[in-house]
Amino acid sequence: MQFDQLLQFFLSGVATGAIYALIGIGFSIIYNSTGIINFAQGEFVMLGGLLALSFTELLKLPLWAAIPCAIAVSTLVGALFERLAIRPLRRPTPINLVIITIGGSILIRGISMLIWGKDTHALPPFSGEEPVIIGGATVMPQHIWIVGITLLLISINKFYFFHTISGKAMRACAYNRRAAGLVGIDVRRMVLFSFIISSAFGSVAGIIVAPLTMTAYDVGVMLGLKGFCAAIIGGMSSGMATVAGGLLLGILESMGAGLISSGYKDAISFIILLLILFFRPQGLFGKSESERV
Amino acid sequence: MLEVSGITQVFSGVTALDNVSFSVSKNAVTGIIGPNGAGKTTLFNIITGIYSQTSGKVFMEKRDISGFPPEKLAKLGLVRTFQNIELFGSMTAIENVMLGMHVRSAGGIAACSLKMPWISREERRVSEEALYWLDFTGISDIGSVTAGNLPFGKGRVLEIARAIASRPRIILMDEPAAGLNSQETILLAGLILKIRDLGITVILVEHDMELVMDICDRIIVLNLGTKLAEGSPRDIQENPEVITAYLGDDRE
Amino acid sequence: MAKFICFMIIVILAPLLFEGGYIMNVLVFAGINTMLAIALNLLLGYAGQISLGHAGFFGIGAYLSGIMTTVFNLNPWFVISAASVATGLFAFLLGFPVLKLKGHYLAMATLGLGIIIYIIFNETIDYTGGPSGLSGIPQLSVGSFVFDSDIRNYYLVWGVTVVIMLLALNLSESRVGRALRAIHDSEIAARVVGINTRLLKVQIFAVSAMISSVAGSLYAHSVTFISPASFGFNFSVELLTMVVIGGLGSIYGSFLGALLLTLLPEFLRGANDYDIVIYGALLMLMLMFMPGGLARGIPELLNRFKNSLKGSGNA
Numbered sequence: 133m134q135f136d137q138l139l140q141f142f143l144s145g146v147a148t149g150a151i152y153a154l155i156g157i158g159f160s161i162i163y164n165s166t167g168i169i170n171f172a173q174g175e176f177v178m179l180g181g182l183l184a185l186s187f188t189e190l191l192k193l194p195l196w197a198a199i200p201c202a203i204a205v206s207t208l209v210g211a212l213f214e215r216l217a218i219r220p221l222r223r224p225t226p227i228n229l230v231i232i233t234i235g236g237s238i239l240i241r242g243i244s245m246l247i248w249g250k251d252t253h254a255l256p257p258f259s260g261e262e263p264v265i266i267g268g269a270t271v272m273p274q275h276i277w278i279v280g281i282t283l284l285l286i287s288i289n290k291f292y293f294f295h296t297i298s299g300k301a302m303r304a305c306a307y308n309r310r311a312a313g314l315v316g317i318d319v320r321r322m323v324l325f326s327f328i329i330s331s332a333f334g335s336v337a338g339i340i341v342a343p344l345t346m347t348a349y350d351v352g353v354m355l356g357l358k359g360f361c362a363a364i365i366g367g368m369s370s371g372m373a374t375v376a377g378g379l380l381l382g383i384l385e386s387m388g389a390g391l392i393s394s395g396y397k398d399a400i401s402f403i404i405l406l407l408i409l410f411f412r413p414q415g416l417f418g419k420s421e422s423e424r425v
Numbered sequence: 426m427l428e429v430s431g432i433t434q435v436f437s438g439v440t441a442l443d444n445v446s447f448s449v450s451k452n453a454v455t456g457i458i459g460p461n462g463a464g465k466t467t468l469f470n471i472i473t474g475i476y477s478q479t480s481g482k483v484f485m486e487k488r489d490i491s492g493f494p495p496e497k498l499a500k501l502g503l504v505r506t507f508q509n510i511e512l513f514g515s516m517t518a519i520e521n522v523m524l525g526m527h528v529r530s531a532g533g534i535a536a537c538s539l540k541m542p543w544i545s546r547e548e549r550r551v552s553e554e555a556l557y558w559l560d561f562t563g564i565s566d567i568g569s570v571t572a573g574n575l576p577f578g579k580g581r582v583l584e585i586a587r588a589i590a591s592r593p594r595i596i597l598m599d600e601p602a603a604g605l606n607s608q609e610t611i612l613l614a615g616l617i618l619k620i621r622d623l624g625i626t627v628i629l630v631e632h633d634m635e636l637v638m639d640i641c642d643r644i645i646v647l648n649l650g651t652k653l654a655e656g657s658p659r660d661i662q663e664n665p666e667v668i669t670a671y672l673g674d675d676r677e
Numbered sequence: 678m679a680k681f682i683c684f685m686i687i688v689i690l691a692p693l694l695f696e697g698g699y700i701m702n703v704l705v706f707a708g709i710n711t712m713l714a715i716a717l718n719l720l721l722g723y724a725g726q727i728s729l730g731h732a733g734f735f736g737i738g739a740y741l742s743g744i745m746t747t748v749f750n751l752n753p754w755f756v757i758s759a760a761s762v763a764t765g766l767f768a769f770l771l772g773f774p775v776l777k778l779k780g781h782y783l784a785m786a787t788l789g790l791g792i793i794i795y796i797i798f799n800e801t802i803d804y805t806g807g808p809s810g811l812s813g814i815p816q817l818s819v820g821s822f823v824f825d826s827d828i829r830n831y832y833l834v835w836g837v838t839v840v841i842m843l844l845a846l847n848l849s850e851s852r853v854g855r856a857l858r859a860i861h862d863s864e865i866a867a868r869v870v871g872i873n874t875r876l877l878k879v880q881i882f883a884v885s886a887m888i889s890s891v892a893g894s895l896y897a898h899s900v901t902f903i904s905p906a907s908f909g910f911n912f913s914v915e916l917l918t919m920v921v922i923g924g925l926g927s928i929y930g931s932f933l934g935a936l937l938l939t940l941l942p943e944f945l946r947g948a949n950d951y952d953i954v955i956y957g958a959l960l961m962l963m964l965m966f967m968p969g970g971l972a973r974g975i976p977e978l979l980n981r982f983k984n985s986l987k988g989s990g991n992a
Binding site for chain 1: 721725727729774775777778779780781782784785786788789790792793796797799800910914917918921950951953954955956957958959960961964965968
């Protein structure tokens, strides 16, 4: 095995890992403020990509304008989802929440299939397709965009949760919902916020990955699950632990696909998922309560 | 009957119980009292296998039962009730009591699926005896009511009925009078004595001093994780250390 | 019991209504789905433990039957029972770590498990034929009598379904059924009354997997061709939908849910693409407005209707 080949696997693993991290953070934000694992998380990733495509192709918007529009629409769907499906639930037991979010997930997927059909679509890359050579490995400019945007979003996320009033309020909800309610934080609004933020994160992930892997109405399931794996590895943190989880997963997958078999690539993530759930349900990096948002 | 020996419990650096030892005699009502934060509930959770202690042992009739899970303790005849009442909310009162008899009935998945003749007989026996326990505890009127819809006081009695339906040797009650009005408390006191007269050893954690002094044969006082005193209700009432622990030291 | 005899008579007489035809074929699938829905319901509706990987157990039964009878030429009836035992054992061993998890984590773990099984079906091409499937699975036969028509398969599948249903009904009304519901209501209280919740959950998981495996074997022998696509995540979700629509914790409800969801796509023929939208919408609406499912929702509606008639009569 040559070094540059390994480096190649490593670098493309980092890019996919960054996507998983973004999706995983979406999971964590909702989980920490509500205790819900949102099974529809992956659908927002799908919506991001396909909406961006429609805004560029149908409305002929330039990419820089189409992207914010796509994020806005998917975020709106996320907010509606919370208001129409989660909030009215009479008995929000974990099982009912799993079922309702799965219901929402296939509904969104089904409607998307009616709108965009079953074909796969490609979004144009953000800045050309001229590969960059790094230490003998070729890297697409889109890879760099992915890593850059992920880093940017994570910093914004961190700033929001630690330096703004509403971010701090959400952290308070994560620690203790009742106490947060007692000091006058509108807990229901925070729940809505968490859905908005995480659908925004999901859609960004969907947009930046679309030029690389193509997109279709049913990409949400797998991407969502991989994101969840990342979050589980990171102990459901919405900070660096989940980013590390995503990167680890992306790199292992990319190495596994290159060195073992591409068919079993997806199985790798799920085996890791099961092992972590069985043996280290608190995440690979132990308890880092301070990062729980 | 039950012996607790050198129980210490440390929760992330905080010592909740420090080397607590005592023994409980058979067919008696023993009360465990103490100010808030004394470690009563922690001690209960250790004896009943909900928590596992940092060190120390629990013996039941000389047998080491430390660290046994609740389901195993139930089979050995040690059951408990909860301060916040843990009923099977979607089931009727009688089904709750029948579940109390789970350890005293037989039938696995295969036998039940095939509905062997003895399964039907067993089921009849269990439901008849469950009626007896509802009657014994004075709640035979609510047999077909869904447990989740019961008023708090009735729910508490039902939980006790469920516990004694297993014909335990020891029953631990965590604040049985909490949330009851004075009328209900009087009935509860009578019920506890009736249970003792069945030959069941009763241990209770309780804040209602009047109840404790009335029905307990022996009292153990915990304070700040250690055993402060032990004795008859009269001894305890006159113990100056106990009075200080409860009322604070006013003489300073 | 009267209810069950009525049910059996309906099952026996139903083919007379349709005189063979395409609908018989659909009803065969309805029988298989009923078995699967009952299996999942024992776990989800009674014990309150979710599984999003049941399509995997269904697939294991189907593939074991398919492979053992085509590649190794074993007796199909023997394989059906052996596969069921093997699947049960597999689920039993796996159950200990899996069912230690609760709620959302359990859902994700079973989902992951289902997907791993699905990937194995796709990748072990030498045995399973991979994504293009496994064909030439023999039809079942007793002596010279071959289950080679829809009507014969109907009676075969529904015969097994009726037996499984009876066993499940017995179980649900027994001491074990009560213990399962106790776990659902309060796991800690269940332990305190002496139920070994950990073991019972694993046992019911295994039983549920065994039933799913039998359903899979019957499926393989009646359609004679299987491919991984029938055993993926989407089918697990479809099973979940059947159980929820029929009613969590109702065996007859599982039958209603399975029947409805098997027939639905037939009524939507031409509007085929809408079925996924309808599943999603049904799942959500049901949970929000009729959380007891059809089995409890319909009698409730009828009652309300009766009362409102009475009310208007008095006015």
